[in-house]
Amino acid sequence: MFDLHCHSLASDGALRPAELVARAAANGVTTLSITDHDTAAAYDAEIPPNPTLRIVPGIEFSALWRKRTIHVVGLAIDPRSVSLGDGIRQQRNARLERAGRIAERLRRSGIEDALEGATRIAAGAAPGRVHFAKHLVESGRVGSLRQAFRKYLGDGKTGDVANNWASLETAIGWIRGAGGIAILAHPARYRLTATRLKILVGDFVEAGGEALEVICGNQGLDVTRGLERLCLEYGLLASCGSDFHQPGRPWAELGRFPPLPRTLTPVWQQWGDGGS
Ligand code: MN
Numbered sequence: 001m002f003d004l005h006c007h008s009l010a011s012d013g014a015l016r017p018a019e020l021v022a023r024a025a026a027n028g029v030t031t032l033s034i035t036d037h038d039t040a041a042a043y044d045a046e047i048p049p050n051p052t053l054r055i056v057p058g059i060e061f062s063a064l065w066r067k068r069t070i071h072v073v074g075l076a077i078d079p080r081s082v083s084l085g086d087g088i089r090q091q092r093n094a095r096l097e098r099a100g101r102i103a104e105r106l107r108r109s110g111i112e113d114a115l116e117g118a119t120r121i122a123a124g125a126a127p128g129r130v131h132f133a134k135h136l137v138e139s140g141r142v143g144s145l146r147q148a149f150r151k152y153l154g155d156g157k158t159g160d161v162a163n164n165w166a167s168l169e170t171a172i173g174w175i176r177g178a179g180g181i182a183i184l185a186h187p188a189r190y191r192l193t194a195t196r197l198k199i200l201v202g203d204f205v206e207a208g209g210e211a212l213e214v215i216c217g218n219q220g221l222d223v224t225r226g227l228e229r230l231c232l233e234y235g236l237l238a239s240c241g242s243d244f245h246q247p248g249r250p251w252a253e254l255g256r257f258p259p260l261p262r263t264l265t266p267v268w269q270q271w272g273d274g275g276s
Pocket residue numbers: 007012037245
């Protein structure tokens with residue numbers, strides 16, 4: 001049972017790496033990758049060895065493709081490689097620079113302390129929209145996170161600022177430079193037409209991408225079938241994962257998703273048996 005996509009406290013997940021591993025093992029997962037957004041900090045943490053579960057180091061990079069943000073999962077990476085470190089630093093700088101622009105916009109809406117508040121809440125991570133939203137709630141400007149997004153931070157609102165992510169080619173280059181394999185994450189979630197999705201997959205392959213995440217959480221059979229066809233058409237490997245962030249979301253629970261179609265070659269085929 002392979003779950004090759006989930007998040008820890010190191011990005012926007014709720015559990016510590018050791019808690020993730022324990023929960024995954026309890027759900028029957030035997031190979032797990034913790035793929036935090038633009039950081040491999042989870043792999044610095046103490047994770048007690050689990051006799052039934054092997055860990056494959058991973059990451060989820062945000063990248064720009066034709067002005068859209070898409071996600072690239074990197075698996076079987078060396079989390080301490082120079083290439084990955086370069087990427088993580090560049091993405092962190094992009095986040096910090098964007099946080100400054102969000103704060104500037106909020107200041108013009110009369111909120112003076114946004115950057116300080118969001119930075120404190122982010123606790124060492126680069127602040128993102130959710131941290132600003134939490135600050136607006138904690139400081140009493142709005143009654144709920146939902147309201148914070150509706151009023152200030154949601155799409156089209158004053159705090160909706162584009163991020164200067166790396167290009168698709170660059171993000172894939174970092175992953176390959178770290179010895180890993182690049183996987184186009186949840187291709188059905190970008191709300192692209194079938195034609196545009198094919199262009200994305202074509203560009204992804206040209207940039208060095210090798211796999212599609214055919215299963216991401218509990219998804220419909222029609223989605224799976226469409227991605228299966230794309231995989232076969234482009235001769236790509238297939239990956240699967242829950243995209244787990246926190247307990248209480250049954251549609252994105254560790255190890256709980258449909259199996260990969262049998263026509264496809266899974267990414268782990270090339271990893272061999274015993275090693276990690
Ligand atoms: Mn997330």
